[in-house]
Structures are given as structure tokens and as C-alpha cells.
Amino acid sequence: MIRIDNLAKYYGDTRAVDGISFEIKKGEILGLLGPNGAGKTTTLRILTCYSRPTSGNITVKDYNIYEHSLEIKRLVGYLPESAPLYPDMLVYDYLKFVADVRELNKTVADPRLKELAAMCAITEVMHRPINELSKGYKQRVGLAHAMMSDPEILVLDEPTSGLDPNQIVEIRDIIKTIGREKTVVLSTHILSEAEATCDRIVIINKGKIAADGSTEELKKEAVSDYVINVSLQHSDFDGVKKILETIPEVSGTVLVNSGNGAMDFYMTCSGNRDIRPDIYEIIKNNNWPLLELHRETRTLETIFRELTKEG
Amino acid sequence: MTNTINIFKKELKGYFVSPVAYIVISIFLILTGWFFFSSFFLYGQAELRSFFSLLPIMFSFIIPAITMRLFSEEFNTGSYELLFTMPVSSLNIIVGKFLAATAFITIMLLPTLFYGVFISFLGDLDWGPVTGGYIGAILMGAAFTAIGLFASSLTRNQIIAFITGMSFCFVLTLIDKMLFFLPESALNVFQYLGADFHFQNISKGIIDSRDLLYFLSVCFVMLYSTKLAIEERK
Numbered sequence: 195m196i197r198i199d200n201l202a203k204y205y206g207d208t209r210a211v212d213g214i215s216f217e218i219k220k221g222e223i224l225g226l227l228g229p230n231g232a233g234k235t236t237t238l239r240i241l242t243c244y245s246r247p248t249s250g251n252i253t254v255k256d257y258n259i260y261e262h263s264l265e266i267k268r269l270v271g272y273l274p275e276s277a278p279l280y281p282d283m284l285v286y287d288y289l290k291f292v293a294d295v296r297e298l299n300k301t302v303a304d305p306r307l308k309e310l311a312a313m314c315a316i317t318e319v320m321h322r323p324i325n326e327l328s329k330g331y332k333q334r335v336g337l338a339h340a341m342m343s344d345p346e347i348l349v350l351d352e353p354t355s356g357l358d359p360n361q362i363v364e365i366r367d368i369i370k371t372i373g374r375e376k377t378v379v380l381s382t383h384i385l386s387e388a389e390a391t392c393d394r395i396v397i398i399n400k401g402k403i404a405a406d407g408s409t410e411e412l413k414k415e416a417v418s419d420y421v422i423n424v425s426l427q428h429s430d431f432d433g434v435k436k437i438l439e440t441i442p443e444v445s446g447t448v449l450v451n452s453g454n455g456a457m458d459f460y461m462t463c464s465g466n467r468d469i470r471p472d473i474y475e476i477i478k479n480n481n482w483p484l485l486e487l488h489r490e491t492r493t494l495e496t497i498f499r500e501l502t503k504e505g
Numbered sequence: 506m507t508n509t510i511n512i513f514k515k516e517l518k519g520y521f522v523s524p525v526a527y528i529v530i531s532i533f534l535i536l537t538g539w540f541f542f543s544s545f546f547l548y549g550q551a552e553l554r555s556f557f558s559l560l561p562i563m564f565s566f567i568i569p570a571i572t573m574r575l576f577s578e579e580f581n582t583g584s585y586e587l588l589f590t591m592p593v594s595s596l597n598i599i600v601g602k603f604l605a606a607t608a609f610i611t612i613m614l615l616p617t618l619f620y621g622v623f624i625s626f627l628g629d630l631d632w633g634p635v636t637g638g639y640i641g642a643i644l645m646g647a648a649f650t651a652i653g654l655f656a657s658s659l660t661r662n663q664i665i666a667f668i669t670g671m672s673f674c675f676v677l678t679l680i681d682k683m684l685f686f687l688p689e690s691a692l693n694v695f696q697y698l699g700a701d702f703h704f705q706n707i708s709k710g711i712i713d714s715r716d717l718l719y720f721l722s723v724c725f726v727m728l729y730s731t732k733l734a735i736e737e738r739k
Binding site: 239242243244245246264267268270272274276278279280281282283287291292294295296297336339 | 507508511512514515518519522523582583584585586587589590591592593594738739
């Protein structure tokens with residue numbers, strides 16, 4: 195459906211997007227996840243033909259962004275970050291304008307407006323000026339704007355930012371409902387959001403793809419690597435380290451803190467076997483007084499942090 | 506084409522939902538009325554010539570104030586992103602906005618028709634130069650609108666858009682008054698560049714293709730520059 199090919203965009207010397215390639219299938223809800231300034235918005239802006247890439251290409255169906263921007267704009271409904279709507283217009287007038295521009299004829303436009311108003315729960319604010327609306331309502335009007343022509347592709351930039359928890363759940367439900375039939379691309383910097391709404395997540399950082407996969411795949415990857423935290427009433431870290439690293443699954447041992455004859459450290463491990471019994475066996479044989487031993491599964495959260503941390 | 510009309514309608518309506526339109530129209534009518542009638546009874550001539558001779562300088566101030574928001578406000582609020590990701594071309598947007606502002610200026614001129622009606626009761630008014638004057642006023646209004654639109658497409662700050670547009674219009678209005686500073690060989694060129702020179706020709710009631718061509722080419726050059734400025738933002 196959408197194919198992004200080696201996309202790059204420079205603003206002066208800063209590389210906002212640096213060679214991104216991936217494909218989005220029809221009917222997929224794809225989450226573009228990354229810290230602030232990772233290049234999410236830039237990618238979405240290029241996809242919606244708002245800005246031009248420095249190099250690379252995006253094709254939507256058989257159209258490419260250089261030659262068929264109008265056709266792509268017809269296929270795509272877009273909600274920019276924080277829904278920058280015309281402040282002086284009434285909600286109804288604004289949506290009517292969008293319906294006209296999207297070339298909905300009058301017999302289609304009126305029922306469609308009613309349907310969207312009900313779907314996005316904005317019926318009661320239809321006759322109020324946009325600048326008097328709360329952020330949540332603005333966002334919903336923006337969503338109605340994006341869905342006006344019932345587009346095949348919906349692009350949402352940070353659709354839930356600045357909303358209260360109830361509104362977030364409502365917007366997510368709307369997105370999921372739409373996602374049953376449409377292709378949805380949304381960006382977010384909140385992991386739980388991507389996890390809750392998306393079929394597939396692409397993590398980008400500093401303009402490059404850091405991970406790409408379905409939520410399940412990413413989680414599976416997360417579980418195969420894990421960390422074991424240990425506290426011992428013992429002070430010879432190097433000795434302990436040497437013995438513990440004889441277990442093949444252990445890839446590293448790091449001291450967290452020590453003092454008063456005790457120490458805390460963690461071991462990074464890989465593989466599917468649980469090695470806690472082995473560790474306990476070693477500790478027992480050496481008679482080190484054990485204070486704490488627990489395994490920490492790497493969640494998506496930790497993966498995200500590791501992939502996107504500075505340096 | 507339909508989308509040009511959609512944008513035209515939205516922009517024109519946009520002028521009248523905020524108080525700015527009414528304020529601008531009032532100021533325009535008060536100023537022109539004041540300057541025109543303060544000397545009208547002294548001359549004792551049943552004509553609108555002094556009204557039309559006021560227009561170029563008046564338009565140099567008023568029109569950039571009308572056009573300054575057209576793009577700057579959209580850049581500032583970000584609504585431009587919504588507009589531009591709908592299936593409209595930049596040409597639709599530019600022409601729609603340009604026509605809306607020109608229509609607004611025409612609407613602003615309408616009440617001044619009463620000056621003509623009023624004067625025709627006092628004496629024998631020659632409607633030829635008056636008709637020419639209004640045609641010239643709309644053409645000059647369109648040219649200044651195109652200039653203001655271009656100024657607005659350069660910045661997200663409306664004040665800067667206003668000052669840039671005003672300076673530009675001002676230069677075009679005054680350039681043929683400053684000819685004595687210029688070398689003799691360049692006189693014709695600079696006179697031809699002056700908006701006031703062409704406007705005064707038309708408002709005498711003579712509609713010459715050179716004057717029409719001048720205003721239309723100012724519109725074209727400015728609208729095209731606006732298109733370039735908009736594309737540059739992508």
C-alpha cells in the first residue's frame with residue numbers, strides 16, 4: 195500500500211530523516227515510535243505531501259509523491275500534531291469547508307457530517323468557534339477533518355498528545371475502529387500507546403530505523419534477553435564475577451553499588467533457559483549470604499529505552 | 506477550479522466573521538470621505554477626480570493590512586499544514602486567496618458609489634471618468650493585493666508582512682513623483698513602473714491596453730513569486 199524508499203530529509207546540516215525504508219500493508223495500524231525529534235513528524239509530512247524529501251521516495255499505491263501529490267492527498271486523511279485548525283471558524287463551517295474541498299457533494303456531505311459528529315462526539319460543539327474549544331475537542335474535530343472523505347489511509351501525528359486519560363481511551367477506540375478497514379499510520383512517543391493501538395511498530399531514532407516488527411515480535415525479542423539482579427553480603431566482586439561468568443548464558447556482570455560488606459550487581463543474560471537455579475547453586479556452595487535475587491524481564495519499555503538512549 | 510472557488514468562499518467569509526473587516530472598511534470610508542469632502546465644496550466642481558487621486562496612497566496602506574493575514578496567519582497557527590495536505594494545489598490556494606481579497610476591496614469601494622450619486626444631484630457628473638476610475642481602482646486593488654499576498658507568503662509575522670507589502674506598494678505609488686532624482690534616459694522606464702501613473706490614465710476615462718497590461722503583469726509576477734515562495738517552504 196505504502197512504500198517508503200531510502201527517505202532522507204535535511205534541514206540545513208541537521209538530518210531529520212536519514213535513509214528510512216519500510217513498507218506498510220493495507221489494513222495495518224502502524225505505529226511510528228521514537229523520542230521527540232526522532233524524525234516521525236518529518237516522515238509523516240513527506241508522506242502527506244506537505245514537504246519534499248531531500249532524497250528517496252514514497253509510493254502510495256501506484257502514485258509517487260513527486261508526480262502525483264494531488265492523487266495521494268485524495269487518498270490520505272491527515273491529522274497534524276495538535277490539530278492546527280482555523281481559530282475563527284465555527285466547527286460546522288470548518289467541516290463543511292473540508293467536505294467541499296474533498297469534493298463531497300451536498301447529498302453525501304450532510305449525512306457524512308452528522309455521522310462524523312456522532313463518531314467523534316462533537317455534536318454539541320458544532321456551532322462553536324474553534325478557538326473556544328478545549329484541546330480534546332479540537333483533536334476530535336481534527337480527527338473528523340481527517341476522516342471526512344472516508345480515506346483509505348489515515349495518518350495521525352501524535353493523536354492523543356495533551357489529552358486526559360479518558361479522552362485518550364476514547365481516541366484509541368476510534369482509531370481501532372477505523373483500523374479494522376483502513377490503513378492507519380500514527381506517530382507517538384509514548385510506548386504504551388503504540389502497544390495498545392498498533393499491529394506493528396517501527397521505532398525510529400535520530401532519523402534511522404532502530405527496530406521494526408509486530409508488537410508480539412518485539413516482545414518475544416525482549417523476553418529472550420533478560421537481566422538478573424543479585425545482592426550479596428560479600429565484598430569480593432571480582433571473585434564473584436569470575437565464578438558467575440562460568441555460566442554460559444551470562445554475557446556480562448555489572449556492579450551497581452557496594453559498601454558495608456555488601457554489594458548489588460546485575461547480570462545480563464541471553465537465551466531461553468532460566469539460570470536462576472544455577473546461580474543459587476553457586477552462591478550456596480560458596481556460602482555467600484544471599485540478600486536478593488530476582489529476574490527482570492526486558493519489557494518493550496526497556497528495549498525502547500536502550501534503542502533510543504543518547505550516545 | 507472548484508477548489509479555487511471553495512477557498513475563495515472560505516476566505517471571503519473569513520473577512521466578515523472577524524471585526525477586522527468592518528474596522529478596515531470604516532477607516533477607509535472615514536479617511537477617503539474626510540479628505541475628499543474637505544476640499545470638494547471649495548472647488549465647486551461636480552467630479553470625483555480628487556477622490557480617485559487619493560486612492561493610490563490610501564490603497565498602499567489599506568491593502569497590505571487586508572492581505573497581511575492571508576498566509577502569515579496560516580503559517581503562524583499551523584493551519585497551513587491542514588490546508589496543504591487536502592487535495593488542493595498551491596495555485597488553487599493562491600488564486601482563491603487573491604480573488605477573495607480583491608473581492609473584499611471591491612466590496613469596500615461599493616459604498617463610495619454614493620459619493621457619485623450624491624454629486625450627480627448637485628451638478629452634472631460625467632460618469633465616463635467615474636466608471637474608468639472604478640475600473641482602475643479595482644485593477645490597482647488587484648495589483649496591490651497580489652503584492653500584499655506575496656509579502657504575506659514570506660513570513661509568519663503579520664506585522665512584517667504588512668510593512669513589506671506597504672513599502673512595496675508605496676514605492677510603486679510614489680516612483681513617478683520622484684522622477685527628478687533619476688537620469689533622463691531612465692525616465693520613461695520608471696514612469697512606466699509607477700502604479701499611480703497608470704491609474705491616473707485610466708481614471709481619466711481612457712482605458713488603454715498598456716495600462717491594463719501593466720496591472721495584469723504586476724498581478725501575474727507577484728502571484729507567480731508567491732507560488733515560488735510557497736513551494737520553497739516544502
